[in-house]
Amino acid sequence: MTVATLGPAGTFSHELAAHLYGADIELLPTIRSIIERVAAGTAKGLVPIENSEAGGVGETLQGLMEFDVSITGEAYMPIRHHLAARGEPGRLSVIYAHPQTHEQCSVLLDSLGVEVVHTSSNAASAMAMQRDEHAGAVVSETAARIYGLPVAVRDVQNSGDNTTRFVEISAAPRGIAGCTKCSLLVDPQIDRIGLLADILAVFARRGINLTRIESRPSRRGIGKYLFFIDMVISDGWREAKEELKTMTAVRELGCYARMEVPGI
Amino acid sequence: MTVATLGPAGTFSHELAAHLYGADIELLPTIRSIIERVAAGTAKGLVPIENSEAGGVGETLQGLMEFDVSITGEAYMPIRHHLAARGEPGRLSVIYAHPQTHEQCSVLLDSLGVEVVHTSSNAASAMAMQRDEHAGAVVSETAARIYGLPVAVRDVQNSGDNTTRFVEISAAPRGIAGCTKCSLLVDPQIDRIGLLADILAVFARRGINLTRIESRPSRRGIGKYLFFIDMVISDGWREAKEELKTMTAVRELGCYARMEVPGI
Numbered sequence: 198m199t200v201a202t203l204g205p206a207g208t209f210s211h212e213l214a215a216h217l218y219g220a221d222i223e224l225l226p227t228i229r230s231i232i233e234r235v236a237a238g239t240a241k242g243l244v245p246i247e248n249s250e251a252g253g254v255g256e257t258l259q260g261l262m263e264f265d266v267s268i269t270g271e272a273y274m275p276i277r278h279h280l281a282a283r284g285e286p287g288r289l290s291v292i293y294a295h296p297q298t299h300e301q302c303s304v305l306l307d308s309l310g311v312e313v314v315h316t317s318s319n320a321a322s323a324m325a326m327q328r329d330e331h332a333g334a335v336v337s338e339t340a341a342r343i344y345g346l347p348v349a350v351r352d353v354q355n356s357g358d359n360t361t362r363f364v365e366i367s368a369a370p371r372g373i374a375g376c377t378k379c380s381l382l383v384d385p386q387i388d389r390i391g392l393l394a395d396i397l398a399v400f401a402r403r404g405i406n407l408t409r410i411e412s413r414p415s416r417r418g419i420g421k422y423l424f425f426i427d428m429v430i431s432d433g434w435r436e437a438k439e440e441l442k443t444m445t446a447v448r449e450l451g452c453y454a455r456m457e458v459p460g461i
Numbered sequence: 462m463t464v465a466t467l468g469p470a471g472t473f474s475h476e477l478a479a480h481l482y483g484a485d486i487e488l489l490p491t492i493r494s495i496i497e498r499v500a501a502g503t504a505k506g507l508v509p510i511e512n513s514e515a516g517g518v519g520e521t522l523q524g525l526m527e528f529d530v531s532i533t534g535e536a537y538m539p540i541r542h543h544l545a546a547r548g549e550p551g552r553l554s555v556i557y558a559h560p561q562t563h564e565q566c567s568v569l570l571d572s573l574g575v576e577v578v579h580t581s582s583n584a585a586s587a588m589a590m591q592r593d594e595h596a597g598a599v600v601s602e603t604a605a606r607i608y609g610l611p612v613a614v615r616d617v618q619n620s621g622d623n624t625t626r627f628v629e630i631s632a633a634p635r636g637i638a639g640c641t642k643c644s645l646l647v648d649p650q651i652d653r654i655g656l657l658a659d660i661l662a663v664f665a666r667r668g669i670n671l672t673r674i675e676s677r678p679s680r681r682g683i684g685k686y687l688f689f690i691d692m693v694i695s696d697g698w699r700e701a702k703e704e705l706k707t708m709t710a711v712r713e714l715g716c717y718a719r720m721e722v723p724g725i
């Protein structure tokens with residue numbers, strides 16, 4: 198089956214998809230359009246969900262809230278950014294960078310004193326630099342190669358541990374065999390004191406490890422949130438899930454395993 | 462004292478600062494530069510911290526983590542976006558929009574089928590449109606007026622309740638008198654099963670309402686988080702704070718009250 202991921206050619210999503218799935222990849226312009234395509238049942242999708250520097254990816258979390266799709270895998274990709282420039286980086290007219298890339302490389306970029314112009318993807322940064330000889334861009338190895346850009350400074354990310362977690366999404370859930378993790382979307386609906394403490398106690402009482410809890414706006418007005426919760430599948434996890442459903446609205450986003458990435 | 466906020470002229474930050482503080486406002490290009498200026502002790506700052514559609518503002522949360530500044534007030538601003546265009550919106554070459562504005566107006570923007578180019582602020586969108594007669598931009602009322610742009614479609618935000626919460630930040634904490642809320646930054650450091658449940662139980666046992674919990678990457682590798690917790694000041698809040706400090710690393714980000722916004 199075709200795998201839809203974020204283009205244009207040379208994004209980290211594209212690079213990871215090529216490693217995981219080989220050739221049958223379709224590049225789409227936005228995360229939302231990928232999730233819509235998966236919901237329509239004609240492709241799987243591969244989308245970034247969180248980065249170790251910049252946090253959750255809003256467009257992906259929002260898409261998971263809105264569309265009836267399942268998470269069927271996860272993969273971790275080390276992120277390395279390079280500053281492409283045709284001359285001295287401090288003398289560039291502008292530097293093109295995706296907003297999350299800017300956050301991930303803020304230490305160097307803020308020290309240069311050059312205006313940073315935001316783009317819609319790392320590959321779009323590369324293309325913007327191609328059109329402007331005085332500009333620089335923060336790009337991946339692959340994008341620098343595809344677009345023929347000279348790298349002036351390698352590894353400009355703030356942290357050497359910079360990693361993005363991606364999820365594979367499908368129209369239907371996968372079977373439970375081999376799964377190690379399960380993602381839930383909890384909608385407390387009512388706002389009572391201690392509700393989140395009670396929700397977390399359901400897992401703590403059973404010794405179930407939660408690897409991530411992220412609040413997102415419910416879009417029912419400011420100060421009202423939903424919670425993305427990832428749990429490790431271990432003894433009692435089904436009972437925890439069922440007990441949770443007696444307390445609050447819960448959607449199962451899917452159970453899955455980590456996909457090993459050949460060649461990374 | 463001067464109040465530093467996000468420029469250029471016509472941002473929502475600028476509009477709110479003008480309502481709250483009058484004339485002594487300095488417009489800076491990034492949230493990080495505002496927080497640095499406040500930490501240096503020569504200005505107060507006003508920065509967006511969360512939006513009811515797009516969630517937490519990463520640059521502000523990161524700045525609060527990195528710099529020794531205090532939250533000394535909060536204010537809520539209804540956000541209304543308008544599509545500026547010189548002709549038929551569906552026939553524009555591009556539409557300029559800040560990434561969070563794009564998220565907040567995604568329903569209309571995605572339906573138009575016009576390429577959306579991201580900018581560094583709503584005012585930057587207005588300026589980009591000024592330079593390109595075939596382009597449109599998503600802008601505020603104030604920005605449309607300042608930059609002389611015709612509004613083609615009013616109120617293009619997805620939700621009528623679209624609200625941004627801003628915080629006032631200062632170099633030192635304010636006195637407790639009159640404060641209604643207190644913000645904490647909790648760093649669990651070790652990762653043990655049930656720790657967050659135990660942290661939340663400290664408040665729940667005392668009937669203390671938490672208005673917001675947001676996880677942010679700790680920057681110690683993927684899957685390790687800090688937690689921003691906002692609590693309502695009520696009976697037992699000091700004891701809760703002290704008990705929490707026996708369990709985990711806690712930084713007090715400040716106690717504050719809601720600032721009423723004259724004229725909004």
